[in-house]
Amino acid sequence: MSDPTGAEPDRSTILRVRPGSGRPAGRPASQQGMRQHNLALVMGTVAADGPVSRAAVAGRTGLTRAAVSSLVDELLAGGLLTELGPASNGRVGRPGSALAVSERGPAGLGLEVGVEHLGACVTDLRGEVRVWTRVESANAALTPAEALTRLSALADDATRQAASLGLRPVAAVVAVPGLVGDAPGRVDHAPNLGWHDVAVAELWPGELPLRVENEANLGALAELWAHPVAADFVHVSAESGIGGALVVGGRLFSGARGLAGELGHMPVHPDGHPCTCGARGCLEQYAGKSAVLRMAGLAADAGGLAQREASGGRYDVIETLAVRAGEGEPLVLDALHRAGTALGTALAGAVNLLDPAAVVLGGAYAELGTWLLPSMRRELAERVTVRSWDPGALTVSELGRRGPLLGAALVTVRAILEDPAALWS
Template identity: 60%
Template sequence: MYAVRHSGTAHFADTSTPGPAASQLGMRRHNLALVLRIVATHTDLSRADVAARTGLTRAAVSSLVDELIAAELVREGPTASSGRAGRPGRTLTLNDSGPAGFGLEIGVGHLGACVVDLRGEVRVWRRVERANAHRDPADVLAALADLATEARTEAESSGLRPLSPMLSAPGLSGPGPAMLTHAPNLGWHDVPIATLWPGPDTPQLENEANLGALAELWTAHAPANFLHVSAEAGIGAALVIDGRLYSGSRGFAGELGHMPVHPDGPHCTCGSRGCLELYANQEAVLHAAGLPEPTATDPVTVLTEHARAGHPGALDAIERAGDALGIALAGAIGLFDPAAVILGGAYAELGAWLLPRIRRQLETRLTVRPFDVQTVTASPLGRRGPILGAALHTIREILRNPAALG
């Protein structure tokens, strides 16, 4: 099993002067990543083509490619026709077997597992509807570990080798390895994922909204500056600036769900009044629609089916949720000036009914500066964003630093 050193790992300063060997090693690692990225972003390139694009010598590229092939990251295909004199080379492509990204997900009402190959293509997808709120974390993690084992077995049967997983969860992670400090919609606080995880390969942990935003960025559905808003039981947001996730000074950025939209509204569980979640999370919308919380069916599916059928209560409740979202987003857009706003999670599936009301609110409220309300869109990833982002995270790290595979 390979392990990947992720970018969140702390690095201590080395005050010594690096010698020639260290400099050569660093340069080789840089060039290894450069060659891998060239192969990942272009098709039908030979070793000579890679040398021409990178400025490296053919001998250096050949050595680096051999190393990438040995690590099962690159494979050679048919002979390429370069149009140049000399013997034609074989094409280089990312390996569609070998190391793979592995994403896991804990939702309030489901568990998930996803494996993607080096090209980012989904090869294994598992989702199990399961009520996790206020359940014993150890019990939930045991069920997730079983699902992860099933997904890993299926992936390995097709030649993939899933790396250490990334876990998407609806909460905030804290100091220490995989510590879920605050997940109010699960009813969990200070849950030591690393301690409770049954078996080897403890997953790393990241907030679901953050991973959903990164999935939008990495799959080329989003510009370099955008706001991602998603919802199921709770409402989360993530801000991407110049292609990088902005987490805030303490990692708490994105708490859109507890932005007051009606200051004189009802009390929220957070202690404030009139928060967005009281009007626009799935429980609030179901209640406003006069629909009971389903026990065997996904709540978003219930809302979508009723809206498509023209159910007056469902349509009215979703539209009022859109108004509340529009009010909250007007403030966020005025403060951060994103190029786009992308609705993910449940909001993506309800976008046909939410977007008109959101845009109407933005047209009314954003009068000081121009903003194209058509840049507020629903994600094509739907509710797959967070777990896809979790799986893609490892692939991105491999492309950034293939030498970290060990």
């Protein structure tokens, strides 16, 4: 396993599905729907409260013990639950067997295509990272088919590693830095990759079913499921571009056509620099990675990824920015100050419009929070007019650059917890 952005995630702490994540909403409309609903209810209760006995599950769900026993047997047979041994219930008599979500069996496979990297990870049904790989790859210089072929090889390797741990990924979700519209498996526009109207699912050479999602949305979902700060928050992330996502009532708000959150092209200076999108003064022209490197005098250091990849070298411009900012280089500090100001200006508009409980800075910029947050907080304090702005409501993601890849893997995990019957229906 490798991760050029930092140490391998600690599987005991970095990613765990939060309590209640698998409990379904709504009422079933048929006998089959009732059983499907009850399977999800039992699965969600064990995921939230386990290890727990059958009797405790019955008490917490309102189902009869006979019904719970039948449902548990089905989930055990499907490899979704496991029995750990006797569970104390504080009562006289023979204790029941403790149930827990299985660390083997069905799993989620997350994939990522970045401008300069590829990634793959596998999470078990407890939400724990079991396989993690991230490698450099100059994807903007490749055709979509070439990039996806490389990604497929990485996915195959991750699947083999998962199999050695007794895990079986049942679906793959790929994070991309672009607009994913209504058509399933298709990227409408990913300018930093040079992808336009790409049928990713049709080009995908892998065997698992593939779903394509925007990286910023997946980063927000990972934040919601792994380290929730609130049920309503704005998540802003940055890698090569800047993306945003909105979570409302514990759910991702994607807009009428799935395109909500294009924060990078929100104008902060209407008569400012021309943007690649055709407009002027977009946020990315003042706070995007290329803009920050240019202002910091580091633009020349950012080139040559293909050559570094061929020679086995490694260069991380975000780490370089952090190191030089920590050393007090005036140009770097000024660049980050100006980027934070632009980010704060854009986010103030979002806060005034949406009134979220929190704003989370994620992606690569989470690693630069020490220098970005002061100017962001100042702009928010000055520009948020609908209410008094709490500086503590702007936080830095604990996941950082890991967010989109982890979120991609967790999409499948969540789907299984919320509808376990779908695995064998």
